[in-house]
Amino acid sequence: MTVREFAPAKINLSLHVTGRRADGYHLLDSLVAFCSVGDWILAGKAPEMRLAVAGPRAEGVPLGPENLVLRAAGLMAGAPAALTLEKHLPAAAGIGGGSSDAAATLRALSRLHDAPLPAPEAVLGLGADVPVCLAGRGCRMGGIGERIAPLEAPLPPLGVVLVNPGIDVPTPAVFKALAVRDNAPMPEALPPLRAFDPVVAFLAAQRNDLEAPARAIAPAIGEVLAAIAATKGCGLARMSGSGATCFGLYETEAAAASAAEALRGRSGWWVAAGRILP
């Protein structure tokens, strides 16, 4: 039996940095969504844990124990498997590829061996984004990533375009370059987010506080944002996570697909279109 689990791209629809802990980790207030573009994890029973990496974005992904797939598998003691990571997402790109792979690995091993998932606190050590990726649905994320509140109602299936200019932006460098660390959080109560117009209106009043420091490191992010914003039907263009991937939101998946067509062809840019998952 082979189990297949999807590892969707994570999108920080908003990302407010509201403080810093004594250990240097930053406090966040982020509306997180997942989309239909992502990696796949395949798992089959085997006498010992092993990993193969395939797919169009496999190049450069670590094959050793530092791969988040193997690190996650290490939390499921007694559940060995032959794992394949089919890589479609660019790495170190602000869309949580490695974190989502880790969460999908846990789900796959849990199904394969009928074993319980580790507790959210146990997975935080894999990366601050892993608890929200394990939730795998629209959430408000707080703390350094360990406070996860699923949204009351699922997000609508809005069209989304992801664009990465082909530049790795290391997350620690972006946090380090942040000028102000105690920014305002989002409003305590979120409005209903059930259709394109209210989602776009709400998000337009929110921020990604990592955008300015990421743009200082990688000015190409500004070009990507301008190109997305200029596409037909784009309601919002913003950077995700610590960058450099930016996203555009559209009323329908078809509008996002047309926008992606218009954005393709720029040398070195990775462009993908899909929809927000519920």
Ligand SMILES: C[C@@](CO)(OP(=O)(O)O)[C@H](O)COP(=O)(O)OP(=O)(O)OC[C@H]1O[C@@H](n2ccc(N)nc2=O)[C@H](O)[C@@H]1O
């Ligand atoms: C910024 C975010 C927003 O969702 O996304 P990405 O850009 O990674 O996708 C995440 O908080 C990243 O999560 P993740 O990439 O799992 O972070 P980790 O491996 O735990 O941390 C990498 C480094 O980022 C910084 N870091 C991370 C999370 C956080 N709340 N405060 C931090 O200061 C620290 O310097 C840490 O050493």
Ligand SMILES: Nc1ncnc2c1ncn2[C@@H]1O[C@H](COP(=O)(O)OP(=O)(O)O)[C@@H](O)[C@H]1O
């Ligand atoms: N399965 C994986 N996929 C991608 N990158 C991985 C994986 N496992 C470990 N890494 C390492 O983790 C780093 C962060 O990758 P990723 O999670 O994709 O980025 P981000 O945190 O910016 O969203 C990369 O530099 C990469 O070397």
